Amino acid sequence: xxxxxxxxxxxxxxxxxxxxxxxxxxxxxxxxxxxxxxxxxxxxxxxxxxxxxxxxxxxxxxxxxxxxxxxxxxxxxxxxxxxxxxxxxxxxxxxxxxxxxxxxxxxxxxxxxxxxxxxxxxxxxxxxxxxxxxxxxxxxxxxxxxxxxxxxxxxxx
Numbered sequence: 001x002x003x004x005x006x007x008x009x010x011x012x013x014x015x016x017x018x019x020x021x022x023x024x025x026x027x028x029x030x031x032x033x034x035x036x037x038x039x040x041x042x043x044x045x046x047x048x049x050x051x052x053x054x055x056x057x058x059x060x061x062x063x064x065x066x067x068x069x070x071x072x073x074x075x076x077x078x079x080x081x082x083x084x085x086x087x088x089x090x091x092x093x094x095x096x097x098x099x100x101x102x103x104x105x106x107x108x109x110x111x112x113x114x115x116x117x118x119x120x121x122x123x124x125x126x127x128x129x130x131x132x133x134x135x136x137x138x139x140x141x142x143x144x145x146x147x148x149x150x151x152x153x154x155x156x157x
Contacts, residue, residue: 062113065106068098069101072098079142095123118156
């Protein structure tokens with residue numbers, strides 16, 4: 001469990017460090033220069049009522065970042081169709097794409113904040129899947145990933 005929390009914090013740091021926009025959260029935070037480091041674990045349930053559309057439209061994600069999120073989508077969908085690798089291997093590949101998402105982050109403003117609200121809980125699911133050895137837990141985490149990706153497509157384009 002400590003490993004999941006540590007990994008989530010590191011992922012959060014990487015994401016916020018690669019972005020120039022501050023993310024405002026209700027969790028306890030420490031501010032350093034222009035970054036905000038979230039100290040608490042953010043779960044899918046925590047952000048459910050905060051993630052919203054841009055009026056009646058989806059939020060626009062920069063094309064650099066969309067390419068890596070599309071790769072994540074493809075990896076997950078291919079796994080669900082073929083299961084040619086272990087769930088842990090899938091999680092490692094997805095994690096690599098998420099790192100590329102953060103490295104290419106050039107979004108600002110509310111769209112940026114909204115993407116954080118989706119991405120951090122999704123990354124937490126990926127981290128849990130990387131460490132999971134229980135087949136039932138892996139199936140549940142894969143279901144959560146699929147639901148979260150559907151949520152991404154609901155709120156972002």
